[in-house]
Amino acid sequence: MAPERKPVDRRKQVLEASARSFATFGYKATTMDQVAKIAGVGKGTIYTFFANKEELFGEIMSGMIRELKELADRTVRPEVPFVDNLMEVLHRLLDYREQHALAAKLSQEVRDLGTPMAKEGLETLERAVVAYIARHVKDAMDRGEIKPCDPNLTAYIMLKTYLALTAESRHLHRPLSKEEVLDYFRTYWMEGLAVR
Amino acid sequence: MAPERKPVDRRKQVLEASARSFATFGYKATTMDQVAKIAGVGKGTIYTFFANKEELFGEIMSGMIRELKELADRTVRPEVPFVDNLMEVLHRLLDYREQHALAAKLSQEVRDLGTPMAKEGLETLERAVVAYIARHVKDAMDRGEIKPCDPNLTAYIMLKTYLALTAESRHLHRPLSKEEVLDYFRTYWMEGLAVR
DNA sequence: GAACTGACCAAAATAACAAATCGGTCAGTT
DNA sequence: AACTGACCGATTTGTTATTTTGGTCAGTTC
Known part of the structure; x- marks a missing residue:
């Protein structure tokens, strides 16, 4: 059952070519x-x-979702606190x-062209990410590490914060460095703004 | 210097008619x-x-910004902690x-039609709101009520959170009640998720 | 004669139509 | 059997004709 010694794996070629093209030109183009x-x-x-x-x-999209999931799974260590895992995954x-x-190209395409397929793809990605985060939020909640909250909603707002800090902050702000993003994320989400 | 006893204040009539029309049909229509x-x-x-x-x-837009500012100024009491003021303004x-x-109509118009004027109007509104919140964040910071942070960025993310909880949450969620919005906003922004 | 009106005009948006492009097929080649 | 690219209908794009819209101003009203 060893991988066949084909002269060329045409399926893979197509997959790679289209991945590059979608990322460079978007869905429609x-x-x-x-x-x-x-x-x-x-x-x-x-x-x-x-x-x-x-x-x-x-x-291509489900491949991307799978890779993200694997990256996260490879990074998360169950014995470590939720916050630290979250930060480490974010970091990577x-x-x-x-x-x-x-994702950025599709996002731009939705803004500029409104391509329905690009929109759908991004929504699928968003749902996958939110569901993944929500699962870990729920685990942390059950272990009593974080306060009771709606896991889905919390995951959704976390993602929005992440996107605002990375992609959108440029509108009102200079782009933030990786360290700043992590720092703000930790302050906003874990410790809270209130001095105690 | 009493207001002239005009038979009709045509300026006001125009202002009110256009306000209703912009809110109902958007800028272009x-x-x-x-x-x-x-x-x-x-x-x-x-x-x-x-x-x-x-x-x-x-x-119309600057009138709206002025009204929002007045609403907030009427609500904020300097002797009261930042959090409580924030919650009370949000509440109202x-x-x-x-x-x-x-705002919702213009937002939809930007999504569906991409009308430049609607986009510009919303950006002006956003900048005004962010600047307003940022001022109060800075005050609270100077008074030592909240941790050191970039006031503008913090205000920006606060606004995004508010919008995600009110307008956008419907995509992944049922619309939230007023109480839930306030509750989540307080948890996320003031106390932090971490159990201590 | 100041305040106001609505027919009028150029410019911009929309509709109608012609030309080019694209997703998908399949007879033919390797 | 695996693969190719000329080919086809459908969609998109480019073009022109028609309508609508923002803005003006000569004329009416009070």
């Missing part, structure tokens, strides 16, 4: 002709692996420019 | 003919008070459906 060209493959070949453009895009996440590139 | 009709005034009359549509819209703000209607 990525054409199947272009993907075939970049992959060095005939257009028909794409359709032996993926039913259509939508499915190909879905594959901030280095992953690749994933961010696709 | 509000026509000057329509405003004149609602105000019960000839179209030319509008232009004796306002140079153009842009200026009329600007007047949540009852002001009028202001929210215009």
Whole structure:
């Protein structure tokens, strides 16, 4: 059951070519002709692996979600407090420019073009991230590490804070350094602003 | 210097008609003919008070900002802790459906149509709100009530949290009651999630 | 004669139509 | 059997004709 010694793995070629194209040009501006060209493959070949453009895009998105999940799972250590895990995952996440590139491009595409498929993809990603965070929030809550709260809502607001600190802060602010993002996140979310 | 006993204050009529129209139909779909009709005034009359549509819209927006500021100033008591003032202003703000209607309509217009003027108006509003909150954050910081932080950034994230709890939460969640919004805002922002 | 009006105009938005592009297929090549 | 690219209908894009809109101003009203 060893991986076949194919001369070239065309499926992988298509996957990589489309991933780069989606991240660079967005969903709409990525054409199947272009993907075939970049992959060095005939257009028909794409359709032996993926039913259509939508499915190909879905594959890229779920691949991204899977990688994020693996990154987080690799980082989280159950014996360590929730806060520290959260910070460490955030820390590593901030280095992953690749994933961010696709998400950022799709986000821009939704703003500028309103492409429905890009919107849907981002919503799926958001739901996955929120669900993942919510699970850990719930665990921490059950262990009595953090106060009672609605895990989903809390996860949602956490994500919004993260995005505001990284992507959007540029509007009112200079972009923040990685250390500043972590610092603010810890202050806002764990310790609270009130002096005690 | 008593207010003149005009048979009708046409300026006010125009202002009220356009306020309602902007809130109901948005910037683009509000026509000057329509405003004149609602105000019960000839179209030319509008232009004796306002140079153009842009200026009329600007007047409505700055009026809204002024009202919000007055509401807040009327509520804030300097001798009371920052948190309590914040909560009380939020509390009263949540009852002001009028202001929210215009902001919500403009927000939708930016999403759906991308109208530049609507975008600009919302950005002005956002800057005003952030600047206002930031001033109070800085005061509270100087008084040692809250930890050191960047007032502008903190105000910005506070606003984002507020919007996420009120407007956006509906996507992942049922809309929250006023009490829940206040509760979560207090937990997240003042006490922190960590159990101590 | 100051305040006000609405027919009027240029400019911008929309609709209608023609041309180009794209997702997807499949007969033919390797 | 795996793969290709010319081909096709559908969608998008570019173009032109029509309508709508912001703004003006000669004329009416009080």
